[in-house]
Amino acid sequence: MTERELWTVLHGMVFGAIFLLAFAGGFAGLWSLKPELITSAGIGERMKRLVIGMWTMAIMAWLTVISGTYIVYPWYRAGDPGSPRSLLLANADTKAWHTFGMEWKEHVGWFAPVLATAAAFIVTYYGPRLAEKNQLRKAALVLLTIAFLAAAVAGSFGAFLNKVAPIR
Amino acid sequence: MNTQTDFAKSDGVAGAAVLASAIGVFITGSLTTLAEISGSLKTALAWSGAVGPLTGKSGVGVIVWLVVWPILHAVWRDKEVNFDALYIVSLVLIALGWLLTFPPVFEAFSG
Numbered sequence: 706m707t708e709r710e711l712w713t714v715l716h717g718m719v720f721g722a723i724f725l726l727a728f729a730g731g732f733a734g735l736w737s738l739k740p741e742l743i744t745s746a747g748i749g750e751r752m753k754r755l756v757i758g759m760w761t762m763a764i765m766a767w768l769t770v771i772s773g774t775y776i777v778y779p780w781y782r783a784g785d786p787g788s789p790r791s792l793l794l795a796n797a798d799t800k801a802w803h804t805f806g807m808e809w810k811e812h813v814g815w816f817a818p819v820l821a822t823a824a825a826f827i828v829t830y831y832g833p834r835l836a837e838k839n840q841l842r843k844a845a846l847v848l849l850t851i852a853f854l855a856a857a858v859a860g861s862f863g864a865f866l867n868k869v870a871p872i873r
Numbered sequence: 874m875n876t877q878t879d880f881a882k883s884d885g886v887a888g889a890a891v892l893a894s895a896i897g898v899f900i901t902g903s904l905t906t907l908a909e910i911s912g913s914l915k916t917a918l919a920w921s922g923a924v925g926p927l928t929g930k931s932g933v934g935v936i937v938w939l940v941v942w943p944i945l946h947a948v949w950r951d952k953e954v955n956f957d958a959l960y961i962v963s964l965v966l967i968a969l970g971w972l973l974t975f976p977p978v979f980e981a982f983s984g
Contacts, residue, residue: 774931779923805976812905812974815931816898816967819938823894827887834882840956841887848894851967 766818789870814859885949895963897938902970
């Protein structure tokens with residue numbers, strides 16, 4: 706495995722995948738954080754886990770976009786004819802992978818860490834009180850879900866792009 | 874809209890976090906489309922030759938978010954705000970930001 710392949714794996718299959726996989730736990734934790742569903746002792750018990758999970762997601766999202774933008778992306782968009790971008794644009798059949806897939810992925814992916822950080826902050830700041838503040842809990846849930854959708858778009862296109870024109 | 878409250882944890886803190894993140898998203902989306910309209914803006918946003926204008930588009934969005942958030946937090950931390958209104962405005966900004974990063978949309982403005 707080359708250094709470039711290793712960074713591509715770290716970017717997508719480690720940082721990005723951890724974020725996407727952790728979403729289900731964060732979503733379930735926030736969804737069920739209601740006084741009618743769990744006892745006050747239960748809320749306290751799961752709060753610490755939820756806070757750790759939310760910040761893990763936020764940190765993974767930051768690591769994903771920073772490693773993707775500043776380490777992997779320059780290799781992708783290098784000007785030489787052998788770069789993945791050049792290869793995709795040179796063929797009419799593969800051009801859209803760049804003009805649609807990469808162009809969307811590289812921008813929308815940056816939404817994930819910002820929104821996940823805001824959601825993690827809300828969960829941390831309000832703590833167990835969030836169970837009684839239904840509007841705020843729902844807002845954190847929606848921000849986390851939008852962050853997940855942004856990461857899912859970026860991650861899906863990243864996986865396909867690396868199949869069609871791998872970074873080596 | 875804002876009234877002083879005795880709550881230890883007012884809704885203002887959440888309102889600041891939600892709105893600031895939405896503004897950051899909207900700025901990144903806006904710059905994605907504006908960079909297609911203006912070649913000089915695209916050049917100005919290329920803070921790194923290797924990465925290109927993505928550095929500036931994402932960088933300005935993140936910087937604005939990080940500047941706006943503490944300001945709104947300081948202003949609203951002890952206040953009860955109209956969270957529903959802030960939340961709706963935030964969702965609209967996020968939707969617009971998302972739309973403005975969608976290639977068929979920003980390519981429609983490409984010169």
